[in-house]
Amino acid sequence: MTQAEILMSQALKLAENGLLSSAPNPAIGCVIVKDGRVIGEGFTQPPGGNHAEIQALNAAVAHGHDVRGATVYVTLEPCSHFGRTPPCADALVRAGVAKVVAAMQDPNPLVAGQGLARLQAAGIETESGVLAEQARELNIGFFSRMQRGKPWVRLKVAASLDGKTALRNGQSQWITSQAARDDGHMWRARAGAILTGIGTVKEDDPQLTVRAIQLARQPLRVIVDSKLSISPDAKILSGGGTLIFTAIVDAEKQALLQDRGTEVVVLPNAQGKVDLPQVMLELGKRQINELHVEAGAKLNASLIREACVDELLVYLAPAILGDGRGMFELPALESLQDKFSLKFHQVMQVGEDLRILARF
Numbered sequence: 001m002t003q004a005e006i007l008m009s010q011a012l013k014l015a016e017n018g019l020l021s022s023a024p025n026p027a028i029g030c031v032i033v034k035d036g037r038v039i040g041e042g043f044t045q046p047p048g049g050n051h052a053e054i055q056a057l058n059a060a061v062a063h064g065h066d067v068r069g070a071t072v073y074v075t076l077e078p079c080s081h082f083g084r085t086p087p088c089a090d091a092l093v094r095a096g097v098a099k100v101v102a103a104m105q106d107p108n109p110l111v112a113g114q115g116l117a118r119l120q121a122a123g124i125e126t127e128s129g130v131l132a133e134q135a136r137e138l139n140i141g142f143f144s145r146m147q148r149g150k151p152w153v154r155l156k157v158a159a160s161l162d163g164k165t166a167l168r169n170g171q172s173q174w175i176t177s178q179a180a181r182d183d184g185h186m187w188r189a190r191a192g193a194i195l196t197g198i199g200t201v202k203e204d205d206p207q208l209t210v211r212a213i214q215l216a217r218q219p220l221r222v223i224v225d226s227k228l229s230i231s232p233d234a235k236i237l238s239g240g241g242t243l244i245f246t247a248i249v250d251a252e253k254q255a256l257l258q259d260r261g262t263e264v265v266v267l268p269n270a271q272g273k274v275d276l277p278q279v280m281l282e283l284g285k286r287q288i289n290e291l292h293v294e295a296g297a298k299l300n301a302s303l304i305r306e307a308c309v310d311e312l313l314v315y316l317a318p319a320i321l322g323d324g325r326g327m328f329e330l331p332a333l334e335s336l337q338d339k340f341s342l343k344f345h346q347v348m349q350v351g352e353d354l355r356i357l358a359r360f
């Protein structure tokens with residue numbers, strides 16, 4: 001690794017500290033270096049709080065360092081716009097730093113190169129593209145929303161080695177080990193929203209909240225319920241902050257649910273089901289970067305058939321269940337040419353189980 005890559009890795013590590021709290025803002029890290037020494041570090045604070053660069057500048061000054069002439073390593077181009085906070089590029093110019101190295105450009109159309117341009121115009125040397133791939137991965141949901149207008153959709157399933165998520169009789173607790181379930185909870189926690197179907201709500205009555213990890217805000221809970229048949233007493237509706245997508249208009253039921261703090265959005269497709277691609281765009285409008293899907297085999301299959309899934313997060317236990325429920329309730333294919341092809345992005349062992357990230 002080059003010196004720049006080592007320092008950018010350090011900035012990426014810092015960025016991870018913001019993964020559970022920065023959304024809808026990306027989690028960014030920043031390291032300020034002078035005379036070969038790190039004099040300031042920072043990462044993105046919750047929305048409305050400081051960006052990574054400001055945190056790092058403040059930290060350097062607080063420790064009595066002079067940032068003039070320093071080099072700044074940051075995992076995203078410094079912003080140039082007034083959002084909830086003023087532009088970081090201006091703060092860096094005022095601070096008199098000599099050089100800014102960014103991992104990549106900000107895809108936000110409000111910035112998109114203008115941050116780097118502003119630094120250059122002020123005579124600051126700039127460089128972009130150091131560990132860009134890692135930087136993109138860390139905020140894959142933010143990039144998805146900025147570039148496609150919809151969240152990065154990660155669908156989680158836990159199954160036996162023979163691909164079964166439950167026995168015929170529905171028993172499924174537990175197929176994977178505690179370590180795998182804790183790991184699954186981490187992915188839930190970093191998502192802006194968690195999506196499930198009415199089948200799962202009726203069968204399991206889940207809360208779909210994050211409890212094991214301390215969070216400043218819970219992910220939005222989203223339910224696909226074509227016939228709006230949810231019971232107003234379902235646990236998932238408690239505490240509000242739930243969004244239902246349905247395909248029918250039922251003013252009375254809608255009013256009842258809305259009284260309980262649940263939002264209902266009617267979004268039918270031509271078949272009278274919920275229009276899933278539109279759901280994704282709607283969630284994008286609501287600034288959801290990462291969508292975590294925990295649903296049954298039916299909704300899982302619909303999401304895959306309608307090209308709404310970007311990545312599968314599969315936990316595989318070293319067990320064989322025999323006849324049971326599958327991951328996806330898809331019709332039989334006529335030809336292998338029609339198969340859904342994915343690429344293994346990452347495979348690792350978590351506790352006793354395998355964790356596979358596979359991308360479409």
Ligand code: AOF
Nearest residue numbers: 028044051052078079083084085088108
């Ligand atoms: C940076 N450093 O650490 C982050 C940036 O509403 P605001 O002011 O918080 O601005 C949000 C936008 O700023 C966000 O959409 C993205 O373009 C950029 N995020 N920029 O210079 C940071 N997190």
Ligand code: ZN
Nearest residue numbers: 051078079088
């Ligand atoms: Zn900024």
